[in-house]
Amino acid sequence: MHERSSTGELVKSLKGELDRYSVGEKLPSSRALVERFRVSPVTVARALAQLAAEGLVVTRPGAGTFRARPLMAPPPAGDTSWQEVALSADAATEVVPRAVDASGVLVTLAAPPPGVVEFNGGYLHPTLQPEQAMAAALARAGRRPGAWGRPPMDGLPELRDWFARGIGAGVTAADVLITAGGQSALTTALRALAPPGAPVLVESPTYPGMLAIARASGLRPVPVPGDPQGVRPELLAAAFAATGARVFVTQPLFQNPTGTVLTPERRAEVLRIVHAAGAFVVEDDFARRLVHDDAGPLPPPLAADDPDGVVVHVCSLTKVTSPSLRVGALVARGPVLERLRAIHVVDNFFVPRPLQEAALELVGSPAWSRHLRSISGELRSRRDAMTAALRLGLPQLALPHVPSGGYHLWLRLPDGTDESALVSAALRAGVAVAPGRPYFSAEPPAGHIRLSFAGVAGAAEIAEGVRRLQTACEEIAG
Structure with a gap:
């Protein structure tokens, strides 16, 4: 049984028994609950924490858990119908839509x-x-000197250097911005590279999260079909010519959802076509660390074959670790990097330092x-x-x-x-x-x-x- 379902069932059971206790009366100990319900101590701790968050119990370290005083009934709901008018006013003229389809x-x-x-x-x-490795990394990170202080705006230099070395081909820490995961990095990239109302070329089919970002930014996704070898270069060239687009978003490695890999011949052709169009490639390299053990050698990122700054590279640790380890990177060369940096700082300030320190501890450990x-x-x-x-x-x-x-x-x-x-x-x-x-x-x-x-x-x-x-x-x- 999943831990979350065990916790939910225990919370339901305890709620059903709360009326047996008067306000301030002590509930059974955690050990007693473990034995009675045959669940783990972690499940009991999470269930009691949820009850406390709902104001049903009060926990006192060293003393136990007690029934809380019932909360006052909430005030009657107000009339929010006026918001329909306020939120929809002038929607037809919005360049960047306020309503987002998630x-x-x-x-x-x-x-x-x-x-x-x-x-x-x-x-x-x-x-x-890797829950144990992440927990150990977070514990070590929290004890680092300055771990709870303000990080550099671009991210910790050591973490930026680690991401840069993963790309190779002369990419340095100076080319890297640490982001709050891949979704944040993609959002920053699309906002930086295309103005509202502009077309953006995308693979068809492609990742729905990227389509949502594009539409929420007021961009017009234009599909470019592919086949088992990846996106079709002749259709990509035709799409650039027909739309005047200046951005192409691609997942060249284990594409989502098709799982295809862009072939070596097409890699070079795609870069040539995009360069000739005076455009950028946003490379979403989300699955590099999700390779199966029967795969052959992996091709390097497109960014490794790009000395001219055509590629804006996005990668993240989230998919291979945990949805809560939202640490990623934006990699770019040339003047575009300053625009990416400015948007990232305005939107996020910085990625929390303890999370960056934990990521650095994790990837530097033998457990990684x-x-x-x-x-x-x-x-x-x-x-x-x-x-x-x-x-x-x-x-x-x-x-x-x-x-x-x-x-x-x-x-x-x-x-x-x-x-x-x-x-x-x-x-x-x-x-x-x-x-x-x-x-x-x-x-x-x-x-x-x-x-x-x-x-x-x-x-x-x-x-x-x-x-x-x-x-x-x-x-x-x-």
């Missing part, structure tokens, strides 16, 4: 209900996260290389388990590419399948999947779903999730 992002951020198999996740399952090796094997194992289960139980779902990195599979639905109906039926059957529609900036050529194999506990849960998905497919097939 639905495509929330699909992979929101945790499904307890008992639902999480095939829609965008992060590692807790059992795959062990974690990367472990993840490489675990992701490959889960990928193989999901691929085998799909081919056996759902052969009608086309799997055009089995990736050697990343954490998901991209499946094409049979012609005529109602994508929304399948997603809803899957949830009723107890498995959450990501619909394909949010990955397209224009009308999709077919129905798709994306299945993550990283957010589950292991092969047994993958098999059960595919079985439930099979039930959903049978339901909508009639």
Whole structure:
């Protein structure tokens, strides 16, 4: 059972018993709760902390936990209907929209209900996260001299140097800005490189979070289709010519959602086309540390082949560690770096120093290389388990590419399948999947779903999730 579901069940049980205690009366000890409910001390601590946060109990160190005085009833709700007018006034003339559609992002951020198999996740399952190493790193970081002081605006020099060395080819710490994860870095890059109303070229399909950033910034995403070798250069050149765009956003390594890798021949062609257009490439290198252990040598980042400052590189530690370790980097050369720096400072000031210090402690520890090796094997194992289960139980779902990195599979639905109906039926059957529609900036050529194999506990849960998905497919097939 997941820790979060155990905590929720314990909170529910304790709430049901609170009326047995008078105000100020002591509740059973943590040890007694552990024995009675057969849960871990961590679960008990989290449940009591949640009750305290809700004002239902009071904890006194060394004394115990006591029932709190009931809170006064909240005042009656006011009338907020006036906000509909205020928020929608002049919406038709807005260059940068105030209303933002986050639905495509929330699909992979929101945790499904307890008992639902999480095939829609965008992060590692807790059992795959280096929790002990991160906790140790955070503890060491908190004791560093100056750890709670103001960091340099660009980030800690040692951390910037670590990111620079990961790219190579003459990239230095001076070319790096530390950001609050990849999403923040992408937001800064798009705001810096394209004015509101401008077109921005994107792969089709592509990451919904990037499409949401573009639209929230008032940009017009223009799709450029790809194939198993990555984005198609002739279509990229045609899109630049037709739109006058000055930005192309790409994930050349284990692209989300297709999992494809841009071939060496196309890498050079893409850089040549973008350079000739007087444009920038935003390289979202999100999956480099999610390589599977059966992959061959990885190509270097596009930024390593770019002496002229065409590439603005984005990378992050979040995907390979934890959704809460939001530490990433923006890498650029030339005058654009100053614009990126200015926007980043205005929007964020800086990334909290303790988090940067913890990231530095983590990547400098022996546990880091062990974690990367472990993840490489675990992701490959889960990928193989999901691929085998799909081919056996759902052969009608086309799997055009089995990736050697990343954490998901991209499946094409049979012609005529109602994508929304399948997603809803899957949830009723107890498995959450990501619909394909949010990955397209224009009308999709077919129905798709994306299945993550990283957010589950292991092969047994993958098999059960595919079985439930099979039930959903049978339901909508009639």
